Amino acid sequence: MKRILVSIKRVVDYNVRVRVKPDHTGVMTDGVKMSMNPFDEIALEEALRLKEQGFAEEVLVVSIGTADCQQQLRTALAMGADRAIHIQTDADIEPLTAAKVLLTLIDREQPMLAILGKQAIDDDCNQTGQMLAALWDRPQATFASKVEISGDTARVTREVDAGLETLEIDLPAVITTDLRLNEPRYVKLPDIMKAKKKPLDILELTSLGISINTQLKSVLFEPPAQRIKGVMLKNPQELVDALRRKGLV
Amino acid sequence: MNKILIVAEHNGSQLNPSTAKCVTCARGIPDASITVVVFASDPIEVAKAAATITGVSQVLTVTHLAHAHPIAALIAPQLATLAKEFTHIFGPSTTFGKDLMPRTAALLNAPQLSDIMLVESATRFKRPIYAGNAITTVEVAAEIQLVATVRTASFEAAPSNHNSAPIESVNSTASLPSHTRFIGTSAARNGRPDLQTAARVISGGRALGSAENFNILYSLADQLGAAIGASRAAVDAGYAPSDMQVGQTGKIISPELYMAFGISGAIQHLTGIKDARTIVAINKDADAPIFEIADFGLVGDLFQIIPELKLLLKTAQ
Ligand SMILES: Cc1cc2nc3c(=O)[nH]c(=O)nc-3n(C[C@H](O)[C@H](O)[C@H](O)COP(=O)(O)OP(=O)(O)OC[C@H]3O[C@@H](n4cnc5c(N)ncnc54)[C@H](O)[C@@H]3O)c2cc1C
Numbered sequence: 273m274k275r276i277l278v279s280i281k282r283v284v285d286y287n288v289r290v291r292v293k294p295d296h297t298g299v300m301t302d303g304v305k306m307s308m309n310p311f312d313e314i315a316l317e318e319a320l321r322l323k324e325q326g327f328a329e330e331v332l333v334v335s336i337g338t339a340d341c342q343q344q345l346r347t348a349l350a351m352g353a354d355r356a357i358h359i360q361t362d363a364d365i366e367p368l369t370a371a372k373v374l375l376t377l378i379d380r381e382q383p384m385l386a387i388l389g390k391q392a393i394d395d396d397c398n399q400t401g402q403m404l405a406a407l408w409d410r411p412q413a414t415f416a417s418k419v420e421i422s423g424d425t426a427r428v429t430r431e432v433d434a435g436l437e438t439l440e441i442d443l444p445a446v447i448t449t450d451l452r453l454n455e456p457r458y459v460k461l462p463d464i465m466k467a468k469k470k471p472l473d474i475l476e477l478t479s480l481g482i483s484i485n486t487q488l489k490s491v492l493f494e495p496p497a498q499r500i501k502g503v504m505l506k507n508p509q510e511l512v513d514a515l516r517r518k519g520l521v
Numbered sequence: 522m523n524k525i526l527i528v529a530e531h532n533g534s535q536l537n538p539s540t541a542k543c544v545t546c547a548r549g550i551p552d553a554s555i556t557v558v559v560f561a562s563d564p565i566e567v568a569k570a571a572a573t574i575t576g577v578s579q580v581l582t583v584t585h586l587a588h589a590h591p592i593a594a595l596i597a598p599q600l601a602t603l604a605k606e607f608t609h610i611f612g613p614s615t616t617f618g619k620d621l622m623p624r625t626a627a628l629l630n631a632p633q634l635s636d637i638m639l640v641e642s643a644t645r646f647k648r649p650i651y652a653g654n655a656i657t658t659v660e661v662a663a664e665i666q667l668v669a670t671v672r673t674a675s676f677e678a679a680p681s682n683h684n685s686a687p688i689e690s691v692n693s694t695a696s697l698p699s700h701t702r703f704i705g706t707s708a709a710r711n712g713r714p715d716l717q718t719a720a721r722v723i724s725g726g727r728a729l730g731s732a733e734n735f736n737i738l739y740s741l742a743d744q745l746g747a748a749i750g751a752s753r754a755a756v757d758a759g760y761a762p763s764d765m766q767v768g769q770t771g772k773i774i775s776p777e778l779y780m781a782f783g784i785s786g787a788i789q790h791l792t793g794i795k796d797a798r799t800i801v802a803i804n805k806d807a808d809a810p811i812f813e814i815a816d817f818g819l820v821g822d823l824f825q826i827i828p829e830l831k832l833l834l835k836t837a838q
Binding site for chain 2: 284286289290291292299366367368371390391393394395396397398399400401402403404405406407410411412413414415417427430431432433434435436437438439440441442445450451452487488489490491492493494495496499501502503504505506507508509510511512514515518520521
C-alpha cells in the first residue's frame with residue numbers, strides 16, 4: 273500500500289506567551305493550552321492532499337510522548353489521517369532519538385514518503401527530519417513550499433535564504449514543511465465523531481529497543497534579556513532627528 | 522585539546538559572512554584549534570578567504586562537480602567522514618547549515634545543539650527556545666562529539682588578517698548518492714544589500730496591502746542603502762518573496778537599524794529582530810505590541826509618514 277507517514281508533536285500552542293519558572297528549572301506548562309505543532313499540521317495537510325490526488329492510499333500519523341499526545345493524534349485523525357500510532361513515553365525525547373523511533377516505524381510500515389514539520393515551536397531544534405533521512409539513507413527535501421510527485425520522484429521547492437531552490441528526489445524520501453506549503457483545513461464536528469472509530473495503536477517506547485538517554489542536558493532556564501521600551505515621538509521630523517543623533521542615517 | 526571543524530558556507534565564489542561568525546563562536550571555546558572545510562566544485566577562492574579569518578589554523582577543501590550547489594545528502598557523508606577526529610562540528614544556523622548539520626550528526630550518531638547563542642565552555646552553551654521566550658543552558662558530557670549550528674545574529678564576524686592558514690585538499694572517497702538532484706534556484710536579488718548582513722533593514726507588514734505598495738518601502742530602502750524585510754503576513758499575502766521573511770521561521774537578523782512599518786509585533790516576528798541595535802516602529806495603532814520593544818515609536822499612517830521621511834532624509838543629506 274502506498275503510504276505517507278506524518279509525525280505529530282504536541283507543543284504549547286503558538287498563541288501562548290511562554291514564561292520561565294521562577295526556579296529556572298523549565299518553562300511553565302501547567303494549565304497551558306497545548307496543540308499540534310503548526311508545522312506538523314501543514315505536514316499532515318500535505319499528506320492528505322497527496323492522498324486525495326491519488327498519489328497515496330493511506331496517511332499514518334505518529335506521535336511520541338505522554339498519553340496526552342493522543343489528543344493531537346485524534347485531531348489528526350479528524351483532519352483525515354487513516355491510522356495513528358502513539359509511542360508512549362514520559363521521557364524527554366531528543367531529535368536523534370525521535371528519528372530512531374520513526375525509523376523503526378518506517379521499517380515496519382514502508383512508507384513512500386515521510387513528511388515532518390521543519391521544526392517544533394517548543395525546542396525550535398529543526399533536526400528530526402534531516403536525521404531521519406540520514407538514518408534511513410534516503411533523500412531529504414527540507415523547508416518545502418511546494419511538492420509535486422510524478423512516478424517515483426518528487427520535485428520539491430524549498431525556501432532557502434537566497435530565495436527558492438528546486439530539488440528532484442527519488443522516493444521514498446523525507447520532506448520537511450515550511451509555512452507556505454499549504455493552509456491546513458479546519459476540522460468539522462462530524463469528523464471528530466468519526467475519528468473516534470479510527471485505529472489508534474499504542475506502543476511503549478521501551479518495547480522498541482531504543483536507548484533514550486539524553487545526551488544534551490538543559491540545566492538552566494532563563495527569561496531572555498528584555499529590550500527596554502524606548503520613546504514615542506510625535507512626528508517624522510523628531511524621528512529623523514533622533515536617528516541622526518545616533519548616527520544611523 | 523578541542524578540535525573544531527567548521528563547514529564553510531559560500532555561493533561558489535564568495536565566502537558567506539556566516540562562516541566568520543561561526544569562527545567567533547568557536548574561538549569562545551578554550552584550548553581549541555579551528556579547521557574550516559570547503560565543499561565546492563572549485564574551492565580555491567573561497568578557501569583563500571577562509572584561510573585569512575583570524576583564529577583559523579587550517580582549511581580543508583573537498584572538490585567535486587556535484588558540490589556546485591550545496592546538497593545536504595551529498596555533503597553530509599563526506600563531512601561525517603572528515604569529522605571523525607574532531608570534538609566539535611559547527612555550521613551556521615542558516616538554511617544551509619540547518620539542512621546539513623542534523624544529517625551529519627545522525628551519521629555520526631551524535632546529538633546536535635541548534636542555535637548556539639553563547640559559549641560558556643567546551644561543554645556548556647546557551648540557546649534560545651520557544652521563539653526566544655526562554656534561554657536554556659545546555660550541558661553535554663565531555664566525551665561526546667558535538668554537532669551544532671551557530672546562531673549567526675549572536676556573533677560578530679571574526680576579522681580577516683594578513684596571515685594565511687595552510688590550505689589542504691582532501692580526496693573524498695565517499696561515493697555520492699544520485700537520489701537527490703539539483704534543478705534550479707530562483708533568487709530575487711536586486712542589487713540591494715543582503716538581509717542577513719545589512720546594517721539597515723526596512724521592513725513591511727500586512728498593512729502595506731499589496732506588492733505594489735511595497736514599492737514605497739523599496740524607495741525608502743534605496744535612499745538609506747537598506748535591505749528589505751517583511752512579516753510573515755506580508756509574505757503569505759504575496760506582497761513580498763519568502764526570502765524576505767524575518768522572524769522565528771524566517772531570518773534572524775541583527776542590523777544597526779531596523780524600521781518596522783505596519784508590523785504589529787507578534788512574538789514570532791520579534792524573535793527575528795531582538796538583536797537589532799536600534800528598532801524603530803511605525804504603526805497607526807498606539808497599542809501595537811511592537812512599541813513595547815521599539816527604541817523609537819511613531820504612531821501614524823505609514824502611507825503619510827514614509828513620503829515625509831523621504832523628504833526629510835533628502836534635505837538632511
Ligand atoms: C508557527 C508560526 C511561525 C511564525 N513565524 C513568523 C515569522 O517568522 N515572522 C513573522 O513575521 N511572523 C511569523 N508568524 C506570524 C505571526 O504570528 C503574525 O501573524 C505576523 O507576524 C503578523 O504580521 P503583521 O504584523 O504584518 O500583520 P498584523 O498582525 O495584521 O499587523 C498589521 C499592523 O499594521 C498596522 N497598520 C495597519 N494599517 C496601517 C497603516 N496604514 N499605517 C501604519 N500601520 C498600519 C496595524 O495596526 C497592525 O499593527 C508565525 C506564526 C506561526 C503560527
